[in-house]
Amino acid sequence: MQDIPHFAQMQNAIFPFIGSFVFIVLHIYIYKALLKSLSAKLFVRFMWKIFTYFNAISCIAYLFLRNSAYVPQVIYFLLSLCLGITFLFAMAAFLYQCCSIIIITLRTKSARARWRHRTKVSILLLTLIVLVFGTYNGAKKPDIVHINIELEGLNTPIKAAVLSDVHIGGLMEESKVKQIVKMTNELNADMIFLIGDIVDAPLKNVQNALKELKNLRANEGIFYVLGNHEYFHDVENILKELKSFGFHILVNQNYTLKNTLNIVGIADFMGWRVGYLEPNIDEAFKNIDPHLPTILLAHQPKIIDYLKAPYDKVDLVVSGHTHGGQIFPFSLAMLLQQPFISELHTLKNLYQTKVYVSQGTGFWGPPMRIGSKHEITLLELVPPR
Structure with missing residues (x-):
């Protein structure tokens, strides 16, 4: 018979490291596929990079602190929310890449550039709307x-x-x-x-x-x-x-x-x-x-x-x-x-x-x-x- 406390300890020890690797890969994908080219301005790109780093670190912190009894509820909520942000932005990046398959069929380079920007901005706005709705829907009573x-x-x-x-x-x-x-x-x-x-x-x-x-x-x-x-x-x-x-x-x-x-x-x-x-x-x-x-x-x-x-x-x-x-x-x-x-x-x-x-x-x-x-x-x- 397997010792359940030992099994739980083993799972709780391994899971954060595996999860951290997954979240690092997801954030690299999100930044490269979606956020990096939202603007040509260096300051805006820098802010998106900071957002990506902060969200990734928050997700990793959640994995290591999820069973702690000492994390304040406000902090725990924000760390948990960063998981949802990651999932939504990863789906947004994937959706943009799907749309790009259609965009590359446009004839002129200027048209392709214009529609890539419009598509990214539209997907980003939609993602933010879904994020607000999803958080409200999750917080309300059953x-x-x-x-x-x-x-x-x-x-x-x-x-x-x-x-x-x-x-x-x-x-x-x-x-x-x-x-x-x-x-x-x-x-x-x-x-x-x-x-x-x-x-x-x-x-x-x-x-x-x-x-x-x-x-x-x-x-x-x-x-x-x-x-x-x-x-x-x-x-x-x-x-x-x-x-x-x-x-x-x-x-x-x-x-x-x-x-x-x-x-x-x-x-x-x-x-x-x-x-x-x-x-x-x-x-x-x-x-x-x-x-x-x-x-x-x-x-x-x-x-x-x-x-x-x-x-x-x-x-x-x-x-x-x-x-x-x-x-x-x-x-x-x-x-x-x-x-x-x-x-x-x-x-x-x-x-x-x-x-x-x-x-x-x-x-x-x-x-x-x-x-x-x-x-x-x-x-x-x-x-x-």
Whole structure:
């Protein structure tokens, strides 16, 4: 069995160096491909060079300080924002190079020079607008999403609130968690599903913020499954803390709710990488009542690829992990790894399994949302008409 604290330390030690190299390469690309030739004036070029250096250093600082409990929130926000600036400017540089393929077809040199400048300025202005919008969208409170789902075999309506990918730690501090708890309780849900990546920092750094979750209220219980990010921290202590709140911790376990439905929870696929708290479908579905509808809680939507007989009789899968892509066009890359990145879907199998993928209640990395939203979902589960 791999030692989880050692694994987390190893990952946290290596990741900043790899990330730093990537960010250095990205900033060289951004300056060479886009910023350098925005103006022929030496002073303007110098200012763009200073901007590039400052943003690169800020990104590297974020990587090394991301798990520190001593960084002020304002500084942490600015460092996090620099990550988003990098992603947007890299996409802007790539977009300009795509446009250049068309521009080089123009006949005269003066026309090419004129349109190159116009294109660069237009793309830069568009990038700044998107940056402001994305930051506003990431900072505002989560949307409440209502989803109505008919479950075969369900004999009474049930309301379930879904929180996923809160990523407590960093910018998701005590006041933000308190707001999320308040909004969730106002839904008067019968049960609450916590679909992983709830905690994304060492427990000692986020103890007060995490304790806000004790105030969640649901008559039929609160159910938690592991996400991949919990594995990078003191996962055992996180599980113990959440269990002490009275939550149902479903690590390859199931729970039968008053002869109404089965709730199955499975550990995240990260467990296979680290050889600890590994997902085990056999254990998760052991002794469930086959006559009741079944809800499967799993952090990653690709769990559906493992639902083979006799474990394919699942009525609803609830997942998160994807953040809805968080910043477009990364949603396109996410689709290479996951079958769905948001909303409700129906599988073409014998049981017409429904799959709901939350876009996440918080965010990871840059405090931005572009082409996605953070959400608290209320699943209204009803008997078939």
